[in-house]
Amino acid sequence: xxxxxxxxxxxxxxxxxxxxxxxxxxxxxxxxxxxxxxxxxxxxxxxxxxxxxxxxxxxxxxxxxxxxxxxxxxxxxxxxxxxxxxxxxxxxxxxxxxxxxxxxxxxxxxxxxxxxxxxxxxxxxxxxxxxxxxxxxxxxxxxxxxxxxxxxxxxxxxxxxxxxxxxxxxxxxxxxxxxxxxxxxxxxxxxxxxxxxxxxxxxxxxxxxxxxxxxxxxxxxxxxxxxxxxxxxxxxxxxxxxxxxxxxxxxxxxxxxxxxxxxxxxxxxxxxxxxxxxxxxxxxxxxxxxxxxxxxxx
Amino acid sequence: xxxxxxxxxxxxxxxxxxxxxxxxxxxxxxxxxxxxxxxxxxxxxxxxxxxxxxxxxxxxxxxxxxxxxxxxxxxxxxxxxxxxxxxxxxxxxxxxxxxxxxxxxxxxxxxxxxxxxxxxxxxxxxxxxxxxxxxxxxxxxxxxxxxxxxxxxxxxxxxxxxxxxxxxxxxxxxxxxxxxxxxxxxxxxxxxxxxxxxxxxxxxxxxxxxxxxxxxxxxxxxxxxxxxxxxxxxxxxxxxxxxxx
Ligand SMILES: Cc1cc2nc3c(=O)[nH]c(=O)nc-3n(C[C@H](O)[C@H](O)[C@H](O)COP(=O)(O)OP(=O)(O)OC[C@H]3O[C@@H](n4cnc5c(N)ncnc54)[C@H](O)[C@@H]3O)c2cc1C
Ligand SMILES: Nc1ncnc2c1ncn2[C@@H]1O[C@H](COP(=O)(O)O)[C@@H](O)[C@H]1O
Numbered sequence: 120x121x122x123x124x125x126x127x128x129x130x131x132x133x134x135x136x137x138x139x140x141x142x143x144x145x146x147x148x149x150x151x152x153x154x155x156x157x158x159x160x161x162x163x164x165x166x167x168x169x170x171x172x173x174x175x176x177x178x179x180x181x182x183x184x185x186x187x188x189x190x191x192x193x194x195x196x197x198x199x200x201x202x203x204x205x206x207x208x209x210x211x212x213x214x215x216x217x218x219x220x221x222x223x224x225x226x227x228x229x230x231x232x233x234x235x236x237x238x239x240x241x242x243x244x245x246x247x248x249x250x251x252x253x254x255x256x257x258x259x260x261x262x263x264x265x266x267x268x269x270x271x272x273x274x275x276x277x278x279x280x281x282x283x284x285x286x287x288x289x290x291x292x293x294x295x296x297x298x299x300x301x302x303x304x305x306x307x308x309x310x311x312x313x314x315x316x317x318x319x320x321x322x323x324x325x326x327x328x329x330x331x332x333x334x335x336x337x338x339x340x341x342x343x344x345x346x347x348x349x350x351x352x353x354x355x356x357x358x359x360x361x362x363x364x365x366x367x368x369x370x371x372x373x374x375x376x377x378x379x380x381x382x383x384x385x386x387x388x389x390x391x392x393x394x395x396x397x398x399x400x401x402x403x404x405x406x407x408x409x410x411x412x413x414x415x416x417x
Numbered sequence: 418x419x420x421x422x423x424x425x426x427x428x429x430x431x432x433x434x435x436x437x438x439x440x441x442x443x444x445x446x447x448x449x450x451x452x453x454x455x456x457x458x459x460x461x462x463x464x465x466x467x468x469x470x471x472x473x474x475x476x477x478x479x480x481x482x483x484x485x486x487x488x489x490x491x492x493x494x495x496x497x498x499x500x501x502x503x504x505x506x507x508x509x510x511x512x513x514x515x516x517x518x519x520x521x522x523x524x525x526x527x528x529x530x531x532x533x534x535x536x537x538x539x540x541x542x543x544x545x546x547x548x549x550x551x552x553x554x555x556x557x558x559x560x561x562x563x564x565x566x567x568x569x570x571x572x573x574x575x576x577x578x579x580x581x582x583x584x585x586x587x588x589x590x591x592x593x594x595x596x597x598x599x600x601x602x603x604x605x606x607x608x609x610x611x612x613x614x615x616x617x618x619x620x621x622x623x624x625x626x627x628x629x630x631x632x633x634x635x636x637x638x639x640x641x642x643x644x645x646x647x648x649x650x651x652x653x654x655x656x657x658x659x660x661x662x
Contacts, residue, residue: 174583175546176555198577202558205511205543209550214628215511217541231637232540233428237436237443240633278555279585282571287579299661324662332595342561342575342596348540349595351577357661367433374637378661380652386645395643398652408649413662 120225122146123189124161125182125204127172129153130296131195136160136260138193138252142222149185149271151178158266159259165271171281173274175202180275182207186247190225196251196352197295204249214243218352219252234348235371254295255354255375287341291318294344297327299357300376302346305333306362306402313339317361320406323413329353331369347372361402365390382406418470418565418587419527420463422497423518423544424479425453426488430537436634443634452488455533457495458593461600463531464496466565474498476525480517482506486616493611494603500616508627511539515547516625522552524622527588529570534559534592545592555585561596 122144124135132148136159139146148155148164151172155164165185172178182203186192192207194200196218208215221229226243228250294300301324303317313334321328330340332347346353348368354375361382363369370393373379381394384401391397398405428434429449437444452460460477467473477492477500479485489500503517522530535542542558549556557572561580564571571584575594646652656662 175558176549179550198559198575201542202546202556205546206550206556208543209512209515209547212512212628215541215543215547216629217543227632232634233434233443233538234430234540236433236637238635238637239631240635242630242632243628244630245628279557279583279589281581282584283582284576285579285581286576336596341579342594343578348537349535357656368430374640378656378659379640379643380656391643391645393640393643395640396652396655397643397645398649399645400649405649409653412649412653 120144120191121189123186123192124148125151125192125194125200127151127197127199129155132157132159132161133259134195134254134257135193136263137257140260141257147189149182155266155268157262157264159261160263161266163267163269165269167271167274172199174277174279174281175206176278177274177276178203179206179210181272183210184272186211186213190246190248192247192249194251195254200251204251208249211247211249212245213247213249214245216241216243216248216250219250220256231371234367235374236367253352253354253375255352287343291321292325292327294327294329294346294351294353297353297355299324299326300329300346300353300355301326301359301361302329302331302363303334303340303361304331304363305337305339307334307339310339316403316406320359320410323410323416324357325416327355331363360390360394361406363390364388365393418466418473418529419525420466420473420475420529420531421522421525421527422456422460422463422475422477422492423530423532424456424460424477424485424488424492425533425536426450426479426481426485427453427536427538430454436636440633440635450484450487452491453533453536455535455537455593455595457600458595458597459531459533460492460495460497461598462563462593465598466563467496470565476501476527478503478518478521480505480509480514489616490608490611491603493614493616494607495601497614499614502616502618503621504618505621507621508630510627510629511541511543511547512628513625515544515551516623517621518544519548519551520622522548529565529587530590531563532590532592534594545590549590552588552590555589556592557583557585557589558592559594560591561594563591563597
């Protein structure tokens, strides 16, 4: 097994290294953005030095060329890697597996399907294998010493032109990596209320903010905060869902959380079937009370 | 403008389906099947484009057994001009679906292939990108807004951290996210009326063989049951004792 890890930024390297270590595999990195100080166990890092990540059409030929000689080309699951990896797999004629949660053998992988309600074991029949994997459960690797750097293969021709970009984010932790996530649903009324109530509790806890699709659809929260089957998958130590009914599609994104707390005024809301701790209450009373009783942040 | 819309038949995304006891498949007894919700959004968008520009022609295409006719009839009811069923009972993976759709698209020569970003049964999110690669066409995945121009399209797409807007020449592949539109409601009579629209059946156009095979399905182990707390105080005590706040 020889891995090539495709990483958009240095922040993805610790889990790439962690995955390779858990598989006992040698690995190199193709780093799209920035430069690598340390390799997290990689033998070599190929860098593109791009200041802005190129579009998938431009990047895929580079990944396809870099893939030669590797049995597996892997990337941490995200919208960006899903966009890129399946295109590169299409160029190479590779087998492709999305959202791997367990590596059973070099050609056997487990992944959730049907909104995470079923675990499918799949077997790949050709090499190389392209895959995206979920970072939850992988012990990140230590930085290690400085790593050999090489230039990445050339980029492909630009077929799509990026004409505008909106990046939101701010100072809160990244949803996919956060240790604590506070999520709000449809009853949060409007963006200002959402930010005050959900954002307020999140900031007190140093948490990331998440939202349901209903909240995103009604313009209460921006789309990149959506958690679930078709949004982000989170795996924090503590997940707090307030005013969230607990649809299968939402729960698909939170199942790897260590502890799930639900605050809902309907005692029969399905979220209570998934929650470790449930509080039947009006969130507009319970959340201010929680914030008050936690006291100011140390 | 010609638009091809791939349509996948999937088990009702709101149904709770379980694997068969021996893990060889899903227990779908009594469960409804639907158009993959993302493909329904793609079909809706194609029809809205046609409503604005009547010279638009839309073709829905599905790969699978004879039962997929049901979803193609629904696509016709939404407003597709024509439907094609590539009928097969072969084992399929994303690479085979992509190869079949590519062969079909090369024959039909559309300006846009407009399709779902993922299927709600497999959750693979691969076919559109693979097709675009094989065709050498530009792609815009996770699209929330599509603005057709002359010989080009502009697509707003969702990203991990916000949105971006891509401009690309046609032909191209666009995969839809949930927020592109809200598909119209089609009552049964509409589906019956669509029976007079053309629906052709044909065999596979390639001999591509799968690169990935499903070997086993298992239900997700349940989370240990939780409990309700009576008050915010009890909640905080519990969270503090677990070192979570
Ligand atoms: C293909 C597909 C993909 C989808 N993907 C996703 C996804 O990725 N993520 C996602 O979230 N959804 C997704 N959905 C949508 C999903 O099915 C649900 O519609 C959605 O999750 C519901 O959001 P909600 O819980 O905020 O809203 P609702 O279902 O309206 O629930 C609101 C809850 O708040 C409670 N409540 C109301 N007022 C208060 C109050 N004052 N205090 C406390 N509780 C209160 C209510 O009792 C209720 O339980 C998807 C759907 C489809 C078809
Ligand atoms: N059997 C099929 N027939 C037609 N289109 C399909 C089929 N399978 C997948 N697709 C298309 O590919 C998209 C992405 O699916 P997937 O990559 O499987 O998640 C779907 O939204 C459909 O548009």
